[in-house]
Amino acid sequence: MDIKQIAEIIGAKYSGQSFEIKKINTLLDAQPSEISFVSNDKYVKDIYKTKAGALIVDGDNANKASSSAITLVVDEPYVAMAKLSKYFSSSIESSIDKKAVVGKGSIVSEKAELRNNVNIGKNCHIMANVYLGDNVVIKDNTILYPGVVIYRDCYIGSNCIVHANSVIGGDGFGFATSKTGQHIKIYQNGNVIIEDDVEIGSCTTIDRAALGSTLIKKGVHIDNLVQVAHNCEVGEYSVLVSQTGLAGSSKLGHHVVMGGQSATSGHLEIAPLTTLAARSGVTKSIKTSGKVFGGFPLMQQKSWLKLQAKLAKLLKT
């Protein structure tokens, strides 16, 4: 998209030459053909390092960018980026010019909907009312129960089982809020990758990444009604019990066990082999592996048991 057009969409003044922009990206990852933005003071320092060809900034940061980058000045850079994300998003569905490829021995229900360029491996079982969006890849021996929806561009490995009505690759919950309190959708242009030997229960949702991939690694088992938000990474052989929720960009190591109704807040890491008791709520990263935690706010399970004993005593006196 031409920079002039971009300036018009976000309401910035630009009188320079035409310049083709291919993508929106973060300050540190952006290439010379890409546009980036500064919305948070935390990232101002990255202005000096970015290779982006164009930058969306507010008045305060207008003069900090390198001379090579085109700067577009707006009041609310984050809102401007959200508005722009729509124009760089893929279409919801395209017409079918490449019929689905289905491997040997696979059974696909007549009532399943396979969109453009879907690729299904050998010995799979795709049941009624399953929807596979554009470019979805399903590897060998995978079973999709009725009503499963896989949004476009997602990848499911081999030997996976996805139970009825689960939704893989729905949009992550990302918005920029304007000064007047409106929420502008940030289009989620990434995908979901599910590795081999993963089982996912009924009515679970795994959201697609804003950029990049939400990743469920090999051998993970997920129960019913679990929420995995955008850009999460669930490590090998982890277990998520029913009604658990992972907020955006949570990163679980291998063999993490999360009990029922437990949850994490966003942007944190959980060390491998961690066990979280039912209803526990993680708000900070867990750095040492192999420990057992419970409660909200989170504490070691031993302390939680002690606390319950003290509370019980408190009630008696």
Added chain:
Amino acid sequence: MLLSEIASSLDCEYFGDNVDIHGMNDLFHAGSGELSFITDKKYIPSLASLKASAVLISKDLLQYLPNDISSIVCENVSLSMAYATKLFEPNKIEPMDKKTSIGKQTYIDKNCNIEQGVIIGDNCTIMAGVYLGSCVVVGNNTVIYPNVTIYRDTVIANNCIIHSGSVIGADGFGFAHTADGHHIKIYHTGNAVIEDDVEIGANCAVDRAVFNSTVIKKGVKLDNFIHIGHNCEIGEYCLLVAQSGVGGSTTLGRNCVVSGQSAFADHLDIAPFSTFTARSGATKSIKQPNGIWSGYPLMSHQKWMKLQIKIARLLKEEKWTLNK
């Protein structure tokens, strides 16, 4: 349906004119031709301004009813109300005589199920496996992802996005209880209304109202697994994060932010610009706008932080006594 017929099906006596009744509604919204009901003494003042043609009422409250309104006197009003709702339950699927209208540039997948009387605007995308019940209305530029179910009479406005597996307009969780502990279904004759620019995540449930409408106002964004009970009103530009729930008839003011796994009891009024941190549970109305709230039972976030510090201290003290 004549009042006498309703009375006899409920096994109750009626008083006043044998009026023709075409529907039911609550005390505040009922109009002419409608049957209302009074379940509690606290609603006596509303009887004076009641516009209903008839009312289900207990014997002891009959004296407060204006003379020109007919009545059916019953022992257990809630229970009789529940039985009566069945008499007015609309067809699950409208018979084949209503026109369906579909706007320009709207794409509807061949594997959708569109009932009679549905109206869809321009530039919409309705994907595979979607069910649109009788008389559903969808505005312009709305996207409905695969396997969404929209029950009959639901209204969805312009520029909305509804993600896979969500169910809009299903029956609310409403029952009256018999003396021997059976639960009698209250049939839901209302609908759900989704205003402009609303996005609803995957596997959400927005229940239809008993009477009138459950309303999701302009610019609201719901994450995945959000439950909105019957007769709720979610104010403009509210954000509800995953796995949160709102009990029946609760009203959220504009721009509330509800973090993950939070919940609201029923019949609450929440002031605008309230923020709820993760896992908070509101059981009382909030009158002061702009507050930040946490915990269950709910308290101000500041207080909650203090409480957590005290709990941490409790754990550290070896010989802790109450009277120290």
